[in-house]
Amino acid sequence: MAKQEITYEDILKELKAKQYRPIYYLMGEEPYYIDLISDYIIDNILTESEKEFNLSVVYGADVDIATIINAAKRYPMMSEYQVVVVKEAQNIKNMDELSYYLQKPLNSTILVICHKHGSIDKRKKLAAEIEKAGILFESKKIKDNMLPGFIALYLKKRGIDIEQKSSAMIADFVGTDLSRLTGELEKLIITMPAGQKRITPEQIEKNIGISKDFNNFELKNALLERDVLKANRIIKYFAENPKANPIQMSLSILFNFFSNLMLAYYAPEKSEQGIAQQLGLKSPWQAKEYINAMQKFSGVKVMQIIGEIRNCDAKSKGVGNSGTAQGDLLRELVYKILH
Structure with missing residues (x-):
């Protein structure tokens, strides 16, 4: 039986239950879910006072794999955890060398690798070691025919309904760029009249500029x-x-x-x-x-x-x-x- 792929909902459910893994390798063509997970980790695991000494956010163009491993090996100061987030990790060479750290990762370190617009080869040893130690998540591009469902679910979580026509109008206009799409949805939410809980074609025409x-x-x-x-x-x-x-x-x-x-x-x-x-x-x-x-x-x-x-x-x-x-x-x- 094929192994069921972990979803971003699974990861967020664990995080909200304070079940943390030593490594989260977030990769794929869709940046939206990578940002969603990494932002949640940055915002919620450490308190504001703990972040001062225990939160490190670095960028792949500025560091090498040795620097990341050394950061991950540090122990937290006056906190149960330290969080190390590597953004734009696709720019790092020799990522396979992360295997040395994964042989015995620190449970007090939460290492988040954000590898956008691509992925590592799941057949290689590194992928297996990441899955053994923590989470290997692939953020895939959403298909066009799934956009109306994404829009309806996103708004439902905010307590807002949307007409089928309205959903299709936004999906057709914005396309599969989920970061831009959610930005347009937030714009609509902000401009909704007081007491209104349903997005209409008229509101979209007025605030986004699409003819109804x-x-x-x-x-x-x-x-x-x-x-x-x-x-x-x-x-x-x-x-x-x-x-x-x-x-x-x-x-x-x-x-x-x-x-x-x-x-x-x-x-x-x-x-x-x-x-x-x-x-x-x-x-x-x-x-x-x-x-x-x-x-x-x-x-x-x-x-x-x-x-x-x-x-x-x-x-x-x-x-x-x-x-x-x-x-x-x-x-x-x-x-x-x-x-």
Whole structure:
């Protein structure tokens, strides 16, 4: 049986229960979770008075592995623990030499290694030694179709609800940069009227600058409803506001949706639960859109649409395009999707 990977929730649960490990090696392409865990350790394990002598935060560009090991071998002063945090650890050479320290790490030291935009080879000895002594956590990029679920859960923890359309608007506009995404969500929380506990499209339009009527969420809905007039109105708006509505964003969203729709056809069970499991969706309700789309587009048509989106993408980058405007390219794509 494959070993279940540890999640950031597992790590935070342990930390909140004051169950500490000698080493936390936090790595991966998504900086958000690395910062979330390391910031919690910095802010919560030591008291303010203990931090003065027992908290060390260093950067990979300024230290070598020997310096880090020497820091980890120190004993705390007037405290049960000392915390050593290494940020930007991807800049450190000879990280394998950390193995010497891990043979017998100090239980009074909490060593946090923050290795962003990459990872160590899990097949190597160092990875096994980290897992034996403490935590090896890989922070992976979130998939586009998981963003609405992330947004809803983030806000739920703050006691705030969000409409499905609002969630999709933010996800489409911001993308998978979770640090920026949570920043936009915090902006919305701050600007919410007193007593309001639900984020609406109108609030997003006012505070983030996304049109509640002319956006990729509405374009996708127009295609699913086969509403030619609505789709063309949105495309006209996009053409008149190209900086806020670049064609590449629209093509990416449409490509991801129809690619997932193609995968949905291969789900062993075509129920909301079955399709959610097939696509890796956090909530079964997110599968309703795909079930609706399967009633409007055959599998063969979806394959054709994916091909047309790729062709449009190439033309938008100048391949085989003698000067057709991006708005016209998108209008042509919508025609081919609906006919």
